[in-house]
Amino acid sequence: MQRGLVIEDLATTADWLSRALHEAFPGIVVEHAETLSDARIILQRSMLDIALVDLDLPDGSGIDLINLISARHPHCHCIVTTIYGDDRHLFPALRAGAQGYLLKDQPVERLVAALQAIDRGEPPLSPAIARRLLGMFAPNDPAPAERKLTARERETLVLIAKGLRLAEVAEQLGVTRNTAAGFVKAIYRKFNISSRAEAALEATRLGLVKSAF
Amino acid sequence: MRMLSLALLIAALAIALCLVLARSPPYLGLRLNGDEGAEGVRIERAHGPSAGRLRAGERIVALRNGSAAVPLQPDDLAIEPDIAFADYQPFDAFMQRQQALAEALAQSAVPLVLDDGRVVEIIPFHGRPIRDLPFEFWLQVFVAAAGWLLGASIWAFRREQAASLYLMITGLGTMLMAGSAAIYSTRELALPGARFLWLSRVNHGGALLCMAAFIAVLFHYPRRLGRGLWGPALLAIYLLIWLADLLQILPLANRTVQGAFLGGVALAAAVAAWQWRGTRGDPLRRAALQWFLLSWFVGTFGFMVIVVMPGMAGIDTGKLQAYGFGMTWLISLGLALGIARYRLFDLETWWFRAVALVGGGAAVIAVDLAFVSLLGLRQPAALTLALAFAGWIYFPLRQWLATKVFQRFGLLRMRDIPRLLREVIADTPLEAEHLLPESLRRLFAPLQLTPLARTPRKVRIAGNGSMLLVPGIGRWPGWEVRWADNGTRLFTRQDAQLADAVRAVLERVVAYQDAVEQSIERERNRVAADLHDDVGARLLTLLHRADPEQAQAIRETLASLRLVVHGLGAQPQPLVDALAEWRAELHERCEAARVGVIWHEAAPLPEWRLDAPQQLHLARVLREAVSNALRHAAPTRIEVRLAAEAGALRLSIANDGACLPPPQWQAGNGLRSMRSRTQKLGGELTIEAEEGHVVLRLRVPLDAPPSGADKPLRIG
Numbered sequence: 001m002q003r004g005l006v007i008e009d010l011a012t013t014a015d016w017l018s019r020a021l022h023e024a025f026p027g028i029v030v031e032h033a034e035t036l037s038d039a040r041i042i043l044q045r046s047m048l049d050i051a052l053v054d055l056d057l058p059d060g061s062g063i064d065l066i067n068l069i070s071a072r073h074p075h076c077h078c079i080v081t082t083i084y085g086d087d088r089h090l091f092p093a094l095r096a097g098a099q100g101y102l103l104k105d106q107p108v109e110r111l112v113a114a115l116q117a118i119d120r121g122e123p124p125l126s127p128a129i130a131r132r133l134l135g136m137f138a139p140n141d142p143a144p145a146e147r148k149l150t151a152r153e154r155e156t157l158v159l160i161a162k163g164l165r166l167a168e169v170a171e172q173l174g175v176t177r178n179t180a181a182g183f184v185k186a187i188y189r190k191f192n193i194s195s196r197a198e199a200a201l202e203a204t205r206l207g208l209v210k211s212a213f
Numbered sequence: 214m215r216m217l218s219l220a221l222l223i224a225a226l227a228i229a230l231c232l233v234l235a236r237s238p239p240y241l242g243l244r245l246n247g248d249e250g251a252e253g254v255r256i257e258r259a260h261g262p263s264a265g266r267l268r269a270g271e272r273i274v275a276l277r278n279g280s281a282a283v284p285l286q287p288d289d290l291a292i293e294p295d296i297a298f299a300d301y302q303p304f305d306a307f308m309q310r311q312q313a314l315a316e317a318l319a320q321s322a323v324p325l326v327l328d329d330g331r332v333v334e335i336i337p338f339h340g341r342p343i344r345d346l347p348f349e350f351w352l353q354v355f356v357a358a359a360g361w362l363l364g365a366s367i368w369a370f371r372r373e374q375a376a377s378l379y380l381m382i383t384g385l386g387t388m389l390m391a392g393s394a395a396i397y398s399t400r401e402l403a404l405p406g407a408r409f410l411w412l413s414r415v416n417h418g419g420a421l422l423c424m425a426a427f428i429a430v431l432f433h434y435p436r437r438l439g440r441g442l443w444g445p446a447l448l449a450i451y452l453l454i455w456l457a458d459l460l461q462i463l464p465l466a467n468r469t470v471q472g473a474f475l476g477g478v479a480l481a482a483a484v485a486a487w488q489w490r491g492t493r494g495d496p497l498r499r500a501a502l503q504w505f506l507l508s509w510f511v512g513t514f515g516f517m518v519i520v521v522m523p524g525m526a527g528i529d530t531g532k533l534q535a536y537g538f539g540m541t542w543l544i545s546l547g548l549a550l551g552i553a554r555y556r557l558f559d560l561e562t563w564w565f566r567a568v569a570l571v572g573g574g575a576a577v578i579a580v581d582l583a584f585v586s587l588l589g590l591r592q593p594a595a596l597t598l599a600l601a602f603a604g605w606i607y608f609p610l611r612q613w614l615a616t617k618v619f620q621r622f623g624l625l626r627m628r629d630i631p632r633l634l635r636e637v638i639a640d641t642p643l644e645a646e647h648l649l650p651e652s653l654r655r656l657f658a659p660l661q662l663t664p665l666a667r668t669p670r671k672v673r674i675a676g677n678g679s680m681l682l683v684p685g686i687g688r689w690p691g692w693e694v695r696w697a698d699n700g701t702r703l704f705t706r707q708d709a710q711l712a713d714a715v716r717a718v719l720e721r722v723v724a725y726q727d728a729v730e731q732s733i734e735r736e737r738n739r740v741a742a743d744l745h746d747d748v749g750a751r752l753l754t755l756l757h758r759a760d761p762e763q764a765q766a767i768r769e770t771l772a773s774l775r776l777v778v779h780g781l782g783a784q785p786q787p788l789v790d791a792l793a794e795w796r797a798e799l800h801e802r803c804e805a806a807r808v809g810v811i812w813h814e815a816a817p818l819p820e821w822r823l824d825a826p827q828q829l830h831l832a833r834v835l836r837e838a839v840s841n842a843l844r845h846a847a848p849t850r851i852e853v854r855l856a857a858e859a860g861a862l863r864l865s866i867a868n869d870g871a872c873l874p875p876p877q878w879q880a881g882n883g884l885r886s887m888r889s890r891t892q893k894l895g896g897e898l899t900i901e902a903e904e905g906h907v908v909l910r911l912r913v914p915l916d917a918p919p920s921g922a923d924k925p926l927r928i929g
Contacts, residue, residue, distance in 0.1 A: 010750055016757040056746065083749045084775055104753055105771045107764065110805055127793035162789075163796025163812075165804065 001025040001077075001119060005051040006032050007039045007065065008081065009058055013104060017052050017081065020108055024115035025050075035059045043073065050077040050115075052102065055093060063096045070097030070192065077118060091132055097192045100124050122166060122181040123188055130161040133191060149190060156183040220365030224358045227392055231354050234396045234412075235346060238404060239318045239337035242345075243267065245402060247287025253328055254285050261342070262335050267325070277324035277332065278317035289314065292398045293534050294413060295467045304467065312406030346399065349535035353395035356542045360387030376434035379444060382426035389419030391538050398534060417470050418455045424477035425451035427509070431484040434505065435498045438487060451477075481509075496696070496703045497679060508543060515540040630715060638722055645723045646689050652715050653683060653694050657708065660696035667691075672713040678703030683712050686720045687727075741778045749774060772836070776829045785822035788862070788915070792818075792855070795835055799853065806843050808851055815856035821915040830890040831913065834898075837883045838866050838909050846870035846907065860916035861896070867908040 004021050008014040018030045031046065033039035036059045042048075043065075051069055053062040062080065069078045080093045080101040090101050100123040102114055114124060134157050137149045149157070152173065159169045170180035242261025245254045253274035259267040275282040289310055291297035298304040317323060322334045364384020371377040393416040397409055404412070429444035454463070454473050463469040485506055492499035516537040581599035637652050650662055668691035669682045681694040681704045694712075697704050752774065756767045796812055803810045823831065842848055848870035856863045891898040896913035 010754055012754045012757040083745065083753060083771065084778070105756055105768050107761075107768075110801075113805065127797050128790070131790065131793075160797075161793060163793035163800070165797065165800040168800075 001028050001049045003046055003048050003050075004028050004030045005039065005042055005046075005048050006030060007034075007036075007051065007057065007062065008032070008054045009034050009056075013054075016108070017104075017111075020111040020115060021050070021052070023108070024112045025119070036062070036065055039065055040068070043069065048073060048076045050079065052079050052081050053093075053098070054081050063093055066093055066096040066098050079115075079118065090126075090129060094129065094188070094191065099188055099192075120181070121178070121185055123184055125160050125184055125187075127161050127163050130157050133157055133187060134161060136191065149187065153183045153187055153190075156180060157187060160184075216369035217366055220362055220369065223365075224362050224388075227361065227388055228354055228358055231357070231392050231395050232343070234408075235350060235399065236340045236343070238315065238341065238400065238402075239323070239339065240341040240345070241318070241323065241335050241337050241401060243401065245273070245290055247290045249287065251287070254287060254290060261345070262337055266333050266335060272328040273325050274328050275326040276314060276317040277326060278313070278320065282326060283310070283313045283317050285314075286310075289403065293394070294397075294409075295417070295470065296534075299468050301461045301467075305461075308406045308410050311403045311409050314403035315405040318403060341401065350395050350399040352535050353391045353398070353538050356538045357388040357391035357395065360384050360391065360542055374433070375437070375441065375444065376430050379426045379429040379433065382448070383423045383430065386419045386421075386423030386426060387542075389415050390423060391419070393419065394534060394538070414455075414459055417458055420474060421451040421455050421470070421477075422448070424474055424481075428477060428481045428484060431481055431488060435488065435492060435502050438484065438491070494701055496701060497677060500678065500703055512540050512543040515543075630711070630718075634715070634718055637719075645687070645726055648719050648723065649683070649686050649689070649716060650692055652719060653692055653712065656711065656715065657681070657694055657697045657704075658699055659694045660700045661693075662695070663693045665691040665693050672709045672716070674704050674706070674709055678705070680704070681708060681712060683716060686716065686723050744774065744778055769836075773829075773833075776832065785824045786828060788818060788821040788823055791823055791828055791831070795832065796853075798836075799839060799851070802839060802843065803851060808843065808848055811850065811852040813852070813854045815854075818855065818857050818862075819915075821862070823915070827894060827913075827915075830894050834887050834890050834894075834911065835864075835866070837887050841883055842866070842868040842870075842907070858912075861912050861914040864911040864913070865908055866911075867906065869905055871905075 001021075001024075004025070006014050006017045006021070008017060014032055014034075018032065021028055021030050028049075031042055033042055034057075036057050039051075039053075043051075051065075053065055053069075055062045066078055066080070069076055077100070078098050080090065080098045081104050082090065082093075082101060083104055084090075090098075093101070100114075100118050102111060102124075106114070117124070134154075137154070137157075152175075155173060156169055159172055164172070166180050166184070167177060170177045173180060240261065242259060242263040243256055244258035246257050247254050251272070253272045256267055256269055256271050256273065258269055273285055275284045277283075288297060288307065291307065294304060294307055298307055318337065322336050325333050325335060327333065361384040364381040364387070368377045368381035393412040397404055397412045397416075403409075425447045429447050432438050432443055432447075433441075451473070454470070457463045458470055485502075488502055489499070489506075492502055519533050519537050519540070580602050581596050584595035584598055633652060633655055637648060637655065650664075653659070654662055665682065665685075668685045671684060673682050674680070675682055676695075679696060681697075683692045683694065685691040694704075697708065749771070752767055752771050756764055756771070759767055792814070799812075800810055839851065842851055846868055848868040850869055852865075852867045854863075854865045854867075888898055891911065891913075894913045896911060898912075899910045901908045901910070
């Protein structure tokens with residue numbers, strides 16, 4: 001990670017998040033934006049590796065930004081920061097393409113650990129969100145393979161929904177921790193794809209996008 | 214099918230026979246009428262053989278037969294000799310005169326003696342043209358055939374019931390009675406005496422047979438009242454009466470036959486009353502019986518009132534006999550419809566109206582007759598007085614009776630709706646789902662109330678009145694209401710209208726409730742957003758400026774804030790979901806502190822749901838316990854065990870490490886808060902500690918209903 005962006009309107013919180021980024025990835029350059037429009041400007045001119053997006057910004061919801069980042073800057077890790085960890089708040093953000101979330105009130109060490117975990121390829125997933133994701137992926141979905149969960153991935157979701165952590169999930173499934181983490185990443189990716197596919201379909205249907213075929 | 218064809222054949226044969234017999238006498242082409250007090254008979258119309266030779270208004274006083282003259286009396290034209298001649302002597306004399314007239318008519322040329330002395334010879338046709346047969350003939354033939362066919366077809370389809378056999382016999386009786394009357398009552402002038410006599414006897418026999426069989430039907434339908442031998446016994450009795458009439462040994466001659474008929478009606482009424490009492494508590498049977506009785510009542514009573522009663526009072530109503538037969542045919546029609554289960558559920562209103570109508574008419578006639586016979590008043594005056602009497606006394610009486618009857622049948626219940634709705638909605642606040650079934654239950658006191666898988670489009674009666682189908686309100690199912698008033702009556706159209714009205718009101722009520730809930734929800738969301746934006750943001754800022762001690766406290770505050778916001782709109786959450794979250798949190802905290810976790814859940818736990826306060830308190834207690842362990846004991850391992858026991862959740866958190874025995878613990882806020890929260894949950898908390906090991910045990914009852922957390926947030 002070399003360049004990071006913190007999008008946050010509370011000054012102390014922004015500083016604190018920057019500090020966490022510096023501790024997690026020594027040598028990283030962190031930029032700060034207080035509004036969506038500032039963020040957009042920065043996005044246009046810099047190649048970012050990670051962005052911490054606050055959902056409640058003065059000039060709009062961070063979700064629009066997440067859409068933008070995951071569309072135009074796919075190599076950038078897009079992480080949502082929030083006070084609320086429940087699925088009602090996070091779900092729309094994840095749907096828009098966020099690759100993880102952080103709770104703003106955690107101690108710095110936990111935040112650093114979470115950031116490093118994300119870098120390692122272990123995005124966080126809470127039981128509530130896992131439950132909702134399970135609901136989103138129907139077992140007999142006629143969708144193409146890139147949008148369907150494999151059996152292992154589904155099992156992973158089920159275990160996480162019960163409250164198990166990654167280590168335990170790996171143990172139960174009989175795989176390494178890395179493999180289990182891979183399942184979680186795949187889940188996120190497929191969820192993102194399927195959300196985007198739905199959005200694209202909707203847009204086509206509404207006549208907003210000229211379809212390619 | 215074969216029976217039906219046979220019945221049709223018999224009917225056809227009967228019609229043919231009637232036609233043959235009616236057409237066989239020689240035809241003069243005259244329409245004759247007798248005037249009281251005048252001599253001979255008056256010509257009303259002359260055509261056919263008499264056209265041009267005789268004119269309307271001329272009177273015929275005799276027929277010449279060879280050298281003898283057969284005088285004509287107005288009586289000779291009697292349509293129904295039973296009624297015209299009450300005793301046997303005049304009756305026999307009449308028959309003899311008919312014979313003489315028939316012989317005179319059999320000549321090739323019939324000399325007619327007019328009152329002014331002229332003699333006109335008419336050459337009769339050999340048979341009466343069909344066109345000349347009057348309407349009364351066809352009506353009675355129709356009644357004969359239709360009555361027989363109805364009876365026969367009912368028996369053909371319901372051969373297993375004794376009642377249908379007797380019904381067929383009434384059909385046979387009707388055929389004999391009406392068919393014979395059709396022939397002689399519409400004759401031009403005379404029939405051969407012997408033939409006429411036999412036709413008259415067949416007529417009596419048919420009437421008596423019909424009456425006897427009808428009583429037998431009532432004896433058997435809807436259920437048999439006694440030994441089955443009574444049916445044949447009744448038939449035998451009436452057969453004996455007929456034989457006595459044949460032999461002319463009945464005391465009052467023709468009046469006895471009529472009396473036997475009327476007596477039969479009275480007996481039928483008694484049997485009907487007996488059947489009625491027996492159908493109490495069986496609304497379908499009672500409805501069937503009602504229909505049966507209604508049609509019978511209208512038919513026979515009408516017949517009696519028109520024909521028989523005045524006949525017994527000496528008034529010659531022979532002309533009306535045909536129409537009387539028409540009314541009796543209504544009986545058969547009513548029976549057929551009743552058996553087809555037609556409109557059984559509207560009977561109360563129809564019954565009352567029919568009774569009132571016929572009874573009212575009969576009252577007028579009876580009072581009129583009374584005035585004529587008892588007070589000797591002349592006709593127009595008597596009728597006027599009768600009408601006035603009936604009007605002033607009868608109509609108010611009828612109105613009063615109507616309200617009484619309709620009240621008894623519960624048909625005035627529209628007035629009860631406001632009270633009912635008040636009870637259902639205001640006094641006992643029910644969930645929207647239960648409003649409709651509870652109202653239906655109170656309105657109709659049904660034996661059964663079941664939800665319907667597919668909701669009907671509108672309220673309707675089904676199952677011949679035993680069921681009422683009511684559409685549901687909103688997303689809830691419709692209802693099937695069975696057996697009104699604890700199974701004592703059927704549903705009427707008024708009931709359907711009532712149910713519809715009540716349902717419409719309840720639909721409004723539910724819509725209103727929904728609107729209120731929606732606005733409450735919006736308010737909740739607004740409050741939650743405000744809390745988040747304002748309080749949450751401030752706390753966060755404080756957090757990031759604070760030192761570690763304070764930071765922890767602020768974190769707890771934020772956690773509480775989260776729980777409160779969550780609880781504002783929260784539905785009860787399944788226990789398993791809450792446990793999953795705690796487990797994940799526990800793991801995360803222990804992973805950060807490098808403490809091992811063992812989680813043991815006795816499977817399966819019941820499907821309990823936690824309301825918002827329960828979630829809040831339990832979460833805090835657990836968090837506090839883990840915080841304590843992590844802070845004071847520096848454990849290597851934390852072990853959580855969960856089990857369900859007798860409606861309560863048992864939870865134990867154990868940790869190793871450097872543990873002080875409990876008396877040496879400082880009663881900090883943590884311990885106090887744990888105890889108070891446990892108390893709020895209605896549970897028990899125990900802490901056991903020994904060297905190197907602390908176990909916290911929590912027991913929380915979860916089967917009790919939520920502590921009023923579902924009450925909506927009061928705004929303003």
